[in-house]
Amino acid sequence: MKARVLGAVAAALLLAGCGGTSEPGSPPSSGPSGSITVFAASSLTAAFGRIGPDFQKTFPGTMIHFAFAGSSTLVAQIQQGAIGDVLASADQPNMQKLVNAGLTSGSPSIFARNKLQIVVPAGNPKHVTGLADLGRAGLVVVLCASAVPCGHYATEALQKAGVTVKPASEETDVKAVLAKVALGEADAGIVYVTDVKAAGAQVQGVDIPASLNVVADYPIVVLKDSQNIALAKVFIGYLHAKGQETLARYGFLPA
Amino acid sequence: MASSQRNPRGFPAPPLFIGLAGLGAAFFLLPLAGLLVRTPWGSAWQLLTSPEALTALRLSLLASLSATAIALIVGVPLAWIFARIAFPGRAVLRALTVLPMVLPPVVGGVALLAAFGRRGLVGTWLEQAFGIHIPFTTAGAILAESFVAMPFLVITVEAGLRGMDLRFEDAARTLGARRWTVLWRVTLPLVRPSLVAGAVLCWARALGEFGATITFAGNFPGRTQTMPLAVYLALETNPDAAIVLSLVLLAVSLAVLIGLRDRWLGAS
Structure with a gap:
């Protein structure tokens, strides 16, 4: 009897692990459900x-x-x-x-x-004014890895500006770049305008002119x-x- | 005459119980089988010797061996103190030093940032006084690996020290040996098996470190992109390379297990 219960629990766990995202039993109705x-x-x-x-x-x-x-x-x-x-x-x-x-x-x-923007810690302590500054020696810049959209967009923008950047790190998504700047570990990063807007008071954005910017x-x-x-x-x-x-x-x- | 179901040292297990054990075993074996089946054997060597893979391999070796060296240099004395000296708060300190074994590595990375990051407790001072900046450097990757891996060495060596016969040290002391001499010539040789096992475990853990490294040290090829980071990133761009790199890490882990089999597997 107890063995049965255990077996049922195990089977239930297995099934739960395979569950889809929608309930197959939900009744068809006119509106979405x-x-x-x-x-x-x-x-x-x-x-x-x-x-x-x-x-x-x-x-x-x-x-x-x-x-x-x-x-x-x-x-x-x-x-x-x-x-x-x-x-x-x-x-x-x-x-x-x-x-x-x-x-x-x-x-x-x-x-x-979306558009790109340079993100810097609040107060812009390193006085970053544009893409050209990102090539400056001693400035810790983080970018997205090239496989990630924000990574290849950033590369594109830097190419347009003719700037060579040696990034300190290639992060796996745009929020990781933002976090490194918000924590103050990086002096600047390239993210989307929307990320800077959503990030709050710890960071601020430095605009990239339309001629150098990339539309995502x-x-x-x-x-x-x-x-x-x-x-x-x-x-x-x-x-x-x-x-x-x-x-x-x-x-x-x-x- | 014992039936085939009979445990030589106990009661006959119910079949369902045996079945669950089989399920458990399959759960461990299937992912390994999957990795082997998906391995592109034809191009494996080519993928493994690609510049990207070699860079990650080289960096991983450097970082994990350095982390093991750090663990030996400060971890062995720590283990000795835990094993030999009773002081108030020892239990708490000991618990805190082995905490990284159970702490999610990402949390470890965040904690390292809070300590050694630019705005961290020590990091601020390091930057201002010496211009030292640890995140995003190989030193940062080594630090992250040490943080996560050192506890494995500490507890292994501590166990060895506790099990040691103290009379050898006493004898050496009465014969006039100095403290360092006793340590080098008597204590450490006697706990050699624990030292070796601890160092190997520590190295294996350091080699596999991911969460603390990517959080604290970031990800840059040749600088902080160790093998596990390379595997994670390659999965998005070149899955075959990710599988081959995974296979290398699997082989290393197997080698560690076989090397330490007397400790874990050879008990029978």
């Missing part, structure tokens, strides 16, 4: 943190789970079989990798754009293995419509 998991670029953390609850309020009975990481990490996870419904990437190349691998359903659409396109797509394509599509539609207002408030440019 159930839950989806959205893989989103780190730079979307603050904005999506706001949009998620807003969406759930607009569509009661729905649940949006977010997983934030560097876009390249997310793409790697999806390629390794991570279960989810939507990917919002901070660049096209990482999105294209998934499209090429046949892991998307439908074609991606651009829902937001944020594509979004439904994943092929989505268990709730209906809700995933409604969420993407919401981002293109009502969500734009919130995205703008967090510093994103319209698509």
